[in-house]
Amino acid sequence: MVLRRCRKLLGDDQTARDAMHDVFVQVLTRADELDDRAPSSLLFRIATNVCLNRIRSRKRRPEDGDPSLLVEIAEATDPAARSAARAALDTLFRHEPDDTALIAILHLHDEMTLEEVAAEVGMSVSGVRKRLYKLRTKLHSLEVSP
């Protein structure tokens, strides 16, 4: 499950295997802090965060290519924003809390409902809705900015 998740988010098989390694290292390192009542949910969330960190690192190394996943998120948010989305993504997430990207992926990419996202990240539905609303608003404002 973890490897499939990493493959899906990162695309490349070797990078996905490296990310899977990082996921299990995190699990062992943070074993005392983690809630293991739903192991698959925990692994899914850690895997998603590990992959997001790798995607952010890619953005600092352009030779690794575009973060297609984040582009997909932007496209799902508003089809009309496609052309502006690539340039806007870095600005879009720059000042956001780390879990905003996680919330966006779970809702827009993984098709989780707001309630499912809230349960996954341990926030209220209102909180999740607010983060997504803010992200959409920010995306749209970036789109119309010169």
Added chain:
Amino acid sequence: MTSLPDWLVERAALDELPAGSRARLDAADPRELADRIAALRDDNARELAAYPPGPAVAQIRAEAGKQRTARSRRMRAVVLGVATSAAAVLVVAHFARPHAAPVAMHVDDGDGDGVRVKGRARLTAFRQVGDQAEQLAPDALCQAGDVIQLRYNAGGKRYGMIASLDGAGVVTLHYPATEDAPPEATKLAPQTTALPSSYALDDAPRFERFFFLTANEPIDLQQSLQALHALAQHSDSADAALELPPGVRQWSLRLRKPDTRHEDRHD
């Protein structure tokens, strides 16, 4: 019939389906679900055959051991930070004593039941400043990132809800914890009570307005949230009262914010 996302199939295969997602599974094509679970199991078997887990597990354990050692060294520094935060919590708890001076509130009695009980329901907001808690007056100027702790005094009312509306028109429920809570979950503590978690302001512009709705009967959360969402559509949402059913009283505390929308345009 609807197609299921991958994560849901993975959870179903592991029999760890979240309770709230059961309906999605029930709405799916059972044959598709069975085929996809079978495909996952085949993939697992192929992977384990091609890459036996032993060597990887050894590497992962070794790496985790190294990181744990490095982490324990960093903990000394972290503990100081936690101690500082804990001090702030203690200060808030001190302010939460029933005899603490109430903040002057923007008050709107709405079309309540007309019976004034002893004392007044009220909300008080505190901002964490270093290891201190600063009590905020109405229209206090706040910034994105300010950590706000709310406490309420039910003023003799038995039920209540707390929500906020910001200058971006976004409504956030603070009490009870979830929007789908039953009306009975709006039961208030009789003594002055701090909410269990604090709230970091985001960069929504102009204002953050906290509403405290109280009643003698359980409050319909959805109805009240609809009233908040309706107010959010109005140009005077920073000042206007909510349209609420009879018997529900409202109080609000507004904090001012910079107009960050303007600032964002220059990022």
